[in-house]
Amino acid sequence: MQAIKTRNWNGIVREFQEFLPKVKDDSIVTLREGNTPLIEALNMGALFGNGLKIFLKYEGLNPTGSFKDRGMTMAVSKANEDGSHAIICASTGNTSAAAAAYAVRGGLRAYVLIPEGKIALGKLSQAMMHGAKVVQVQGNFDEALTIVKEVSKAYPVTLVNSINPYRLEGQKTAAFEICNQLGFAPRYHFLPVGNAGNITAYWRGYKEFKEKGIIENLPKMMGFEAEGAAPIVKGHPIKNPETVASAIRIGNPSSWEAAVKARDESGGVIDMVSDDEIIYAYKLLAKEGVFCEPASAASLAGVIKMHKRDIFKNGDTIVCTLTGHGLKDPDTAIKSSDKPITVPPELDKVVKVLGF
Numbered sequence: 001m002q003a004i005k006t007r008n009w010n011g012i013v014r015e016f017q018e019f020l021p022k023v024k025d026d027s028i029v030t031l032r033e034g035n036t037p038l039i040e041a042l043n044m045g046a047l048f049g050n051g052l053k054i055f056l057k058y059e060g061l062n063p064t065g066s067f068k069d070r071g072m073t074m075a076v077s078k079a080n081e082d083g084s085h086a087i088i089c090a091s092t093g094n095t096s097a098a099a100a101a102y103a104v105r106g107g108l109r110a111y112v113l114i115p116e117g118k119i120a121l122g123k124l125s126q127a128m129m130h131g132a133k134v135v136q137v138q139g140n141f142d143e144a145l146t147i148v149k150e151v152s153k154a155y156p157v158t159l160v161n162s163i164n165p166y167r168l169e170g171q172k173t174a175a176f177e178i179c180n181q182l183g184f185a186p187r188y189h190f191l192p193v194g195n196a197g198n199i200t201a202y203w204r205g206y207k208e209f210k211e212k213g214i215i216e217n218l219p220k221m222m223g224f225e226a227e228g229a230a231p232i233v234k235g236h237p238i239k240n241p242e243t244v245a246s247a248i249r250i251g252n253p254s255s256w257e258a259a260v261k262a263r264d265e266s267g268g269v270i271d272m273v274s275d276d277e278i279i280y281a282y283k284l285l286a287k288e289g290v291f292c293e294p295a296s297a298a299s300l301a302g303v304i305k306m307h308k309r310d311i312f313k314n315g316d317t318i319v320c321t322l323t324g325h326g327l328k329d330p331d332t333a334i335k336s337s338d339k340p341i342t343v344p345p346e347l348d349k350v351v352k353v354l355g356f
């Protein structure tokens with residue numbers, strides 16, 4: 001019998017090098033991110049009928065549990081190649097987790113600014129464990145971002161927020177993977193919108209595959225902000241953004257214009273969903289066996305909203321990016337679920353509560 005071969009994936013910088021800025025091989029900092037599964041949703045037929053094919057790009061399975069790893073491997077590899085010894089970012093959580101992990105991996109120092117009390121516990125624990133210097137700012141993400149931009153101008157430290165152009169280059173590789181996994185581009189691509197970098201990156205990725213003749217059609221880009229943090233939908237920055245989806249609690253996105261361009265060029269939509277709609281979709285995804293964080297569920301909440309408007313045709317293929325892992329935010333998961341039942345260690349009591 002032949003051994004079953006599994007190939008060791010080399011991370012996005014090496015695997016997609018012909019589509020990415022060149023990096024010297026010995027400068028590459030990688031945790032073999034990317035190559036995340038595309039999982040077909042099977043249990044949502046009652047909601048959508050069977051005419052739609054919905055696929056979940058489970059980015060929570062990246063090394064630090066979010067898609068931020070794709071951008072971070074690229075940004076930190078480049079910083080490393082350029083001789084930088086430190087990186088800095090503002091973060092709603094996942095960027096800080098990725099920055100901390102890739103920095104320590106590459107022998108760089110990481111400084112992260114987070115809004116005090118506003119980041120999910122899993123993300124904070126990652127930044128702390130990987131030894132980043134974590135600074136809690138008594139303000140929101142947008143204020144923290146303004147500060148790190150100034151710091152990176154004045155001191156020898158590389159900014160790795162998505163205004164760093166290498167971040168979006170790395171992130172576009174998720175679109176490549178989806179095309180490779182499906183064999184074509186989906187008709188619709190849904191994703192949450194916070195700082196609006198990811199929607200911009202995916203659109204770039206799809207367009208590059210089309211230019212190379214790898215795919216024939218482009219998807220419509222469907223971005224969803226949270227209602228309490230919806231500057232693009234409302235047409236003005238939001239001073240105090242609020243939503244349960246802490247990863248997209250952003251009031252003045254860096255890639256605002258690029259995201260609007262992606263929407264318009266693709267014939268897509270940028271709309272918003274309420275916290276209730278986000279939590280409903282979050283629980284629906286859990287029923288697929290897929291655990292994502294609340295912000296990720298804004299993508300499926302968007303599909304539900306658009307389905308109510310009857311925009312889909314039978315046979316449409318839809319991809320939702322699930323941006324981060326559910327374990328990042330255990331508090332929201334526990335709040336959204338039935339509590340466990342406590343019983344004494346006795347067979348009859350256990351059988352009774354099990355309902356047999």
Ligand SMILES: *Cc1c(COP(=O)(O)O)cnc(C)c1O
Pocket residue numbers: 066067068094095162192193194195196197198199247248293295296323324325
């Ligand atoms: C960063 C992040 C987002 C938002 O992505 P943008 O590129 O900022 O729009 C959404 N979900 C999760 C889990 C994130 O970490």
